[in-house]
Amino acid sequence: MHVAMSSIRDQLPFDPFKAIISPRPIGWISTISSDGIPNLAPYSFFNALSSDPHLIGFSSAGWKDTVSNCESSGEFVFNVVTDELLTSMNRSSSAIPAEESEFDLCGLAMSDSQFVSPPRVARTPAALECRVVEIKQLADIEGKLSQTWLTIGQVVGLYIDPDFITSDGRFDTAKAKIPSRCGYMDYMAAGSLFELDRP
Numbered sequence: 001m002h003v004a005m006s007s008i009r010d011q012l013p014f015d016p017f018k019a020i021i022s023p024r025p026i027g028w029i030s031t032i033s034s035d036g037i038p039n040l041a042p043y044s045f046f047n048a049l050s051s052d053p054h055l056i057g058f059s060s061a062g063w064k065d066t067v068s069n070c071e072s073s074g075e076f077v078f079n080v081v082t083d084e085l086l087t088s089m090n091r092s093s094s095a096i097p098a099e100e101s102e103f104d105l106c107g108l109a110m111s112d113s114q115f116v117s118p119p120r121v122a123r124t125p126a127a128l129e130c131r132v133v134e135i136k137q138l139a140d141i142e143g144k145l146s147q148t149w150l151t152i153g154q155v156v157g158l159y160i161d162p163d164f165i166t167s168d169g170r171f172d173t174a175k176a177k178i179p180s181r182c183g184y185m186d187y188m189a190a191g192s193l194f195e196l197d198r199p
């Protein structure tokens with residue numbers, strides 16, 4: 001099949017967009033509200049954007065608590081999800097009032113960050129502490145504004161659990177067993193890691 005994207009739903013029962021851009025890393029984002037309430041939510045419209053400066057970004061379909069907290073505090077933390085944290089990550093996507101914390105809902109312990117105010121997930125193998133560079137309301141090719149906001153942050157602090165640093169000083173991606181998000185209700189478990197030299 002080869003169709004205009006605008007008519008995709010006439011052709012297929014579900015939009016395959018997210019299944020085609022798969023697997024996606026899961027940005028498990030912790031923030032803190034202006035009332036000091038810690039918030040935690042997963043965002044799979046998430047990725048690294050630049051390594052100089054170290055920029056990461058995620059987009060929110062709607063002005064969600066995470067974006068609101070990013071705007072008010074100017075800070076967020078990306079927590080790496082592992083196999084054993086997957087159920088908690090999923091639960092942290094529950095729509096709960098801003099006055100309640102997903103850390104409590106999920107029974108997840110927090111640890112203080114060093115360079116920003118939002119805490120990290122204590123059991124994450126790695127976390128990136130970020131200051132917000134920009135929150136941009138996305139528009140389409142006609143310039144029509146959407147209800148989707150892209151938050152870009154610069155990594156100002158890095159946490160790695162020492163158990164996940166190899167003897168030659170690398171982050172142990174294979175040991176972390178990082179699951180990823182696909183389309184529909186699908187996830188992909190971490191596969192085997194291999195090296196490929198560049199030409």
Ligand SMILES: Cc1cc2nc3c(=O)[nH]c(=O)nc-3n(C[C@H](O)[C@H](O)[C@H](O)COP(=O)(O)O)c2cc1C
Pocket residue numbers: 026039040041042043044045046059060061062064065066067089090092093094095096181
């Ligand atoms: C794996 C996963 C990925 C998600 N990715 C996104 C995303 O990229 N953008 C988005 O707006 N919502 C996404 N969601 C839904 C949000 O996590 C959910 O709306 C959450 O309640 C938002 O929390 P907040 O209001 O505390 O920010 C995702 C949910 C899951 C389980």
